[in-house]
Amino acid sequence: MxxxxxxxxxxxxxxxxxxxxxxxxxxxxxxxxxxxxxxxxxxxxxxxxxxxxxxxxxxxxxQTIDDILNDLSSGMTSVAIAEKEDEPHPDLIYIFEHVSRNSDFYKVMLGKNGLPGFMFRLSDMISRRLHEKIAARQPDENQLKVAKDIFTSYVTWAYLGVIVWWLENDMPYTPKYMATQLTLLRIQHRRLLFGEHKEQMP
The missing domain is CATH 1.10.10.60 (Homeodomain-like)
Structure with a gap:
């Protein structure tokens, strides 16, 4: 149950x-x-x-894994949200707050005593969310400057790498600060993917 x-x-x-x-x-x-x-x-x-x-x-x-990942998934938006340069993306704030609340679990599961399958399950969840957001923003994959599969894989594992680093270093920055930093990187990634210039950003 x-x-x-x-x-x-x-x-x-x-x-x-x-x-x-x-x-x-x-x-x-x-x-x-x-x-x-x-x-x-x-x-x-x-x-x-x-x-x-x-x-x-x-x-x-x-059941512990299911409950924690369901909590993570339910708190993430399912539509693309336009980021402002000075505001962290809501999804990223939620991800880091969620990891912080469950830090003991994530430290174990993403550490040397964790289960390898968990990392791939988590990456699959993040990747699927990214696919949804890209499709909502640009349904025609031929218009993308980088293949969607390559882009989502790159961003997903970049996120996970940062999360692991944050946990291994006892979360030296707040969830909001981490979300802000990744939002800045995310905006640069989005410009690359959609071929945008700064003046075209919302």
Missing amino acids: SINKKLDPRVKRTHQLLREALIALMCEKGYDAITVQDIAQRATLNRATFYLHFRDKEDLLQ
Whole structure:
């Protein structure tokens, strides 16, 4: 069962304790070395309580990933928004705020003890959003100066690289500052993609 707002507060609390225990243990010794007993003990619960909510540790991990990525996706806009030079893009603010709120999770999942598949799942989500925004701005791909697939791959992995750097350095800048910096880069990328000049910018 997914961790959502409809759950009883006591159930939500139990799920949160188990999630936090899993993330802490992954940071300490990696996912493969963790047992259900480890998770229950760290969460100060018993194994029977764990199995009332999840089938196994894989079920807990996958539902944790699903819930966090669903939260990320739901907070991002689905349409293209014209950026102003001095304002951070709303999507980027949300992404960095979301990562900050879930920093323990992202530090583990994007670090050496994380799961490689998570990085690709996250990159796929960001890439699909970029595809949607480009298509909304310019439906005719022949008019683009850079192939859309190449452009979205480049920007997606640039974003992820910056997010990993930010986490590894204990988030030295605020989410808004990070969003502002990437917005400036995003504007330059957009000019390249659409062949715009500064005077043509909104």
